[in-house]
Amino acid sequence: MIEFSHVYKTYPGPTHALRDVELRVEKGEFVFLTGPSGAGKTTLFKMLSAYDKVTSGQIMVAGFDLTKIQEYEIPIFRRKIGVVFQDFKLLKDRTIAENVAIPLMIRGDRPQSIERRVREVLDQVGLRDRAHTLPEFCSGGEQQRAAIARAIVHQPGILIADEPTGNLDPKLAEEIMDLLERLCAQGTTVFVATHDHELVKRRKKRVLSLFKGQIQEGFL
Ligand SMILES: Nc1ncnc2c1ncn2[C@@H]1O[C@H](COP(=O)(O)OP(=O)(O)O)[C@@H](O)[C@H]1O
Numbered sequence: 206m207i208e209f210s211h212v213y214k215t216y217p218g219p220t221h222a223l224r225d226v227e228l229r230v231e232k233g234e235f236v237f238l239t240g241p242s243g244a245g246k247t248t249l250f251k252m253l254s255a256y257d258k259v260t261s262g263q264i265m266v267a268g269f270d271l272t273k274i275q276e277y278e279i280p281i282f283r284r285k286i287g288v289v290f291q292d293f294k295l296l297k298d299r300t301i302a303e304n305v306a307i308p309l310m311i312r313g314d315r316p317q318s319i320e321r322r323v324r325e326v327l328d329q330v331g332l333r334d335r336a337h338t339l340p341e342f343c344s345g346g347e348q349q350r351a352a353i354a355r356a357i358v359h360q361p362g363i364l365i366a367d368e369p370t371g372n373l374d375p376k377l378a379e380e381i382m383d384l385l386e387r388l389c390a391q392g393t394t395v396f397v398a399t400h401d402h403e404l405v406k407r408r409k410k411r412v413l414s415l416f417k418g419q420i421q422e423g424f425l
């Protein structure tokens with residue numbers, strides 16, 4: 206469960222990136238976060254994944270109070286979430302399988318169990334035959350699927366994706382959205398930021414819209 210209460214984020218300037226944000230996402234929900242560039246979507250996701258602190262207000266995610274979280278607790282919290290970015294952020298000198306294995310290696314899983322889990326998740330995203338390929342030899346859609354595989358390999362309850370289809374053509378974007386919907390159907394809470402209204406309209410999911418740091422709820 207994700208809950209924001211009266212969340213404000215002000216950057217030096219000052220820029221009021223989030224203003225009195227209230228939202229609640231239940232376990233297993235699929236929710237879109239829309240809004241034009243500069244609306245505050247990435248800021249909201251950074252707060253939600255404990256990459257930055259709010260100026261005021263409270264955020265509860267998976268039982269953690271992110272306004273009170275201690276440095277040493279952050280890695281423990283991150284195991285509960287998976288994060289996908291627009292620009293994939295794959296390591297160029299590692300194969301797809303090696304990239305996907307990273308969260309499990311950090312966690313200290315045994316090599317055998319890492320191998321088994323990586324194979325399973327690559328099957329799930331349809332990348333079995335790309336396991337030993339370097340990212341640069343994969344298409345944009347394949348690279349984004351690898352980034353999603355890496356975000357879910359440790360089986361987080363919550364998947365946050367910030368403009369995951371921003372660099373993809375419309376057909377690949379639909380494929381990625383299909384994959385995110387399947388993950389949700391399997392029990393993962395999925396929260397996706399996008400400024401692509403057409404894509405959102407076709408999916409008929411719950412939509413939270415940000416405009417100048419303020420939230421409005423509705424179905425597009
Ligand atoms: N690190 C930062 N320092 C100062 N201003 C920032 C920073 N990050 C974002 N902003 C500002 O906050 C506002 C919201 O940005 P952002 O969350 O990136 O929006 P979106 O993801 O919807 O495009 C913008 O006005 C942006 O310029």
Ligand SMILES: [Mg+2]
Nearest residue numbers: 246247248368
């Ligand atoms: Mg953004």
